[in-house]
Amino acid sequence: MRIALFVTCLADALFPDVGRATVTVLERLGHRVEFPAAQTCCGQMHVNTGYLREALALVRHHVEVFESCDVVVVPSGSCAGSVRHQHAMVARRAGDEALARRAEAVAARTYELSELLVDVLGVEDVGAYYPHRVTYHPTCHSLRMLHVGDRPLRLLRRVRGMTLLELPAADQCCGFGGTFALKNAETSTAMLADKMRHVLDTGAEVATAGDSSCLMHIGGGLTRLRAGTRTVHLAEILASEERAA
Incomplete structure (x- = not known):
């Protein structure tokens, strides 16, 4: 199973340790994680502020980057939610049904970290120790x-x-x-x-x-x-x- 990390803008720019930690957890469980270097913003900020036309190019690019991956993991409920609930809508509003269907296919394989661990990998104990x-x-x-x-x-x-x-x-x-x-x-x-x-x-x-x-x-x-x-x-x-x- 090819697991791809969608790190998100905020993690990439301000909290890179979150992306590294996501990879650490999955590798500890025996999985190989890929990082598609061409990834960019998912477009959530544009959609939430009404700039759907400007978001369309970001949606298309996201689909092109991640549609060959078996699973996409996102250490963010917010960005995972955008991929799952906004991308196809943006494409359909623009009249691009083919892109909408491709976006739905990517969305169906996109999981927030806890969803991936519990629902897909069937793991609750990841071997963590945190005395706090x-x-x-x-x-x-x-x-x-x-x-x-x-x-x-x-x-x-x-x-x-x-x-x-x-x-x-x-x-x-x-x-x-x-x-x-x-x-x-x-x-x-x-x-x-x-x-x-x-x-x-x-x-x-x-x-x-x-x-x-x-x-x-x-x-x-x-x-x-x-x-x-x-x-x-x-x-x-x-x-x-x-x-x-």
Whole structure:
């Protein structure tokens, strides 16, 4: 099975360790991961702000890059959701039914990391060791668009050395929402304040999620508070191992 990593813009530009961690986990499980170097943005930002015509070229390019792969893994519920729920729509709006069908075929083989591990590879214990108090934030796209459910929690519960703490009001948005945080800054800030309060109420050392964008938003707020709680992507926790003394 050819597994291709779609690393996403945010991971590529700001959080490269997330991509590396994704590869580490899959290679530890005995799988070879390819990185198609021609990959670019999936076009989600364009679609979400109404620039469907400009997104069409990105959708076409994404399909051309990934349609030969057996499986595509994405360490982001947000970008996985865009591929699965926006790409074919963009092509059909442009009147390109052939591209829409190709996009649907790629989308059917595209999985967010926890989906791939649990549903496709049938694994919950990835051999991780992470001796910290951790709370999990289910991001909006993973929760409401992909319906990943408890898959990330099933993976986290099998991490050795870790104490998993329940996050109050976990299903509430953190307030990022891409350009939402820019266009509605005051509302976004209020939502972030609620999310940070809930994270800090758990007493966790680490807040984790499957999207770097939400972690960037939450982590930025926690850093400004100097709260001592940091954010770490799910992939990075799953990639952690106990080191020999």
